[in-house]
Amino acid sequence: MEEQIMRKDERSTTKNIVIAILAFATIGVALFAYIQYDEKQAFITEVRNVKEKSRQTVLDIYNKIDKNLAEIREHEGLIRNTIDTRSKEGNVDPEKRINKQIELIEKIMEQNRNLISHLNNELNVKDDQLQEYIRREKNLQVRVDEYKTIVKDLNNKNLALQNDLEAAQFEKETLELTVENLDAEIAQNVSLIKEQHKTISEKVNELHRAYYTVGTFKELEKMQVLEKEGGILGIAAVKTLTEEFDPSTLQQIDTRQVMEIPIYAKKAEVVTNQHPDTYTLETHGDIIERMIIEDPEAFWNKSKYLVIVVRDSFESELAEAR
Secondary structure, three states: OHHHHHHHHHHHHHHHHHHHHHHHHHHHHHHHHHHHHHHHHHHHHHHHHHHHHHHHHHHHHHHHHHHHHHHHHHHHHHHHHHHHHHHHHOOOOHHHHHHHHHHHHHHHHHHHHHHHHHHHHHOOOOOHHHHHHHHHHHHHHHHHHHHHHHHHHHHHHHHHHHHHHHHHHHHHHHHHHHHHHHHHHHHHHHHHHHHHHHHHHHHHHHHOEEEEEEEOHHHHHHOOOEEEEOOEOOEOOEEEEOOOOOHHHOEEEEOOOOOEEEEEEOEEEEOOOOOHHHEEEEEEOOEEEEEEEOOHHHHOOOOOEEEEEEEOOHHHHHHHHO
16 A cells, blocks of 8 residues: 555656656746847847948938039039130130049049949949939040040140240241341441442542642742743743642632632633633633633543632733743
């Protein structure tokens, strides 16, 4: 009987142990399930936070790209304004201002390319808005290339103008040098011509230069202009010019201007060899007033010297004879 009671107690203990084990197992499974659920919720929350952060990052990048594009439009407006202003007003060095705007645009475009690359590669964004940015970026690059072509054309035109200016300056300097040389040559020729005219004038004046004197034989002899040669005791002697007489003691005249020689004496004798047919003596009463030269060229042809010996009376003639 006791043995049966003992066996019954053993079965009851085993049953309690099994129940306890099952209870602990159930609690463990429930605890594990709770822990798994909590971790899943935490993971879901974290994923949501990451997605939200990523979405906000994408929005921020889109806003930055839009801001950059707006700034690029401003620079493009300045470029178009510079081109229009130059065509209307001919502004100086527009290519420098356009180049400056192009540099700023390319710098902003580089920023946008980096942002788009970040969206593509790191955030794995593939939406339509990003594709629109990429398309606009390509179109913008086409316009930038067009602006560069305009600048290149402007530079080529400026270079051509500069070359034309340098050529014109060289031609101007060449012409100025030619003019200077011509001026110097003309001045030299003018000086030479003046010198030649002076020489010719002197020669002409010399050709028409003559000398005359009027006086008694005694006066002219004292001046060493006349002397007598031949004759007997001075009678019938010939009056001649001395070899050493000084022309400066005679009156110098221009044969083109002087056609009369004043005499004012009762008698006059032409000692030099002017031909009588080339002149006449004009008298007033018994006074010979002047000699009139009728043919100047023939008159002065044989001698450039005219010496007239005058006498006032017969007594003076006898005195001269002695």
